[in-house]
Amino acid sequence: MIRLLCFLVLISCSRLEQLLPPEAAGSDSTISVLLVGNSLTYTNNLPELIKKEALLFGVEIRTEMLALPNYAIPDHLSDGKLQRLIKKGDFDFVVAQQGPSSQADGRQMLLDTAPVLDELCKKHGARLAYFMVWPSRQYYQTFDGVITNYTAAAKSVNAILCPVGVQWKEVTDTGDFSYYGLDGFHPSQKGSELAAKIIWESIHPNN
Template identity: 45%
Template structure:
């Protein structure tokens, strides 16, 4: 009887370890990813909701995916330890040149990820306020590039666009009209977490994040409700 109890206890411990195994995420991008230390926001949000995420950010100012490929650091990092996801991001890529680079370089990086048993995701971004009219092209190009590379699409830009249109009270842009505000980076973390955990319910996320316009539990709940609605569209 004691042996059986010990065996059951061991199995439970093993199952617990499996359930809480950290997901390793490699970010390959630029300042639209690392602004406001978004990767750390993602780790904190995951932890508060019973998940474990560890991030590594290969992100440099003004870098495109081609720059990362030319440096060779992505391949080295993928080979250094097992990653579950590699999340790719470059600029808005609304023009033909940016679209082509997103397809070509994204495809090459996705192939490297597959060789190292990691899933690839494209993090759809947003245009600067001065080029807001290009938003639909940003959404289209990131969507098409993710499909071409057989990758996961993280539809951040699409959610960003809808929030801007229907909830102008949420200031997602930072002072320069391009990089994210604190709230914009938090939105980024929420959409990424939902994209790698599709069964996660955004409306019930636990978070202690507060910023301008999100000062209490009620306003945070309203924000999460809006994000959840747009993720389902």
């Protein structure tokens, strides 16, 4: 009789858990994202914009940002804080960017650090993604190099590519420069909103 009662209780609990929403059933469905970069990430608080984009699809995400002026990915790796953050194992995605990187030195930085960053992410349960940026209006002619080099870095380690620069260029090629801020390099609010939309669609393609 006791065994039968225990069995019935287990069945009842199982059915109740199926009826409850994920958070009530005890599972943590929140997606966590670390954004690593420089002023192109912290201008207009890109992490908060990504949160808002996710909420449009009913998804709650947690974000953290490690972004400093004029920093490239090697600078973050040299400091060591990036490694400490990832090693905590708190992130599902690490979204990285540096400057436009259209020239040979920028390309080499992306390619040299890609395997290091990717291995670090995989070891601690995260997926690496690259936030493809854009050149300043002054060096707009280098845009194809930005696209090529970020794409190459992502492909080299099978990372996620967030092709913000591709859509940015499609619009600016028409003569609409509204994605640029007043300084002709940092994003306007509209530009950051575009970046947030594409990053979210890239890391969560089933929304």
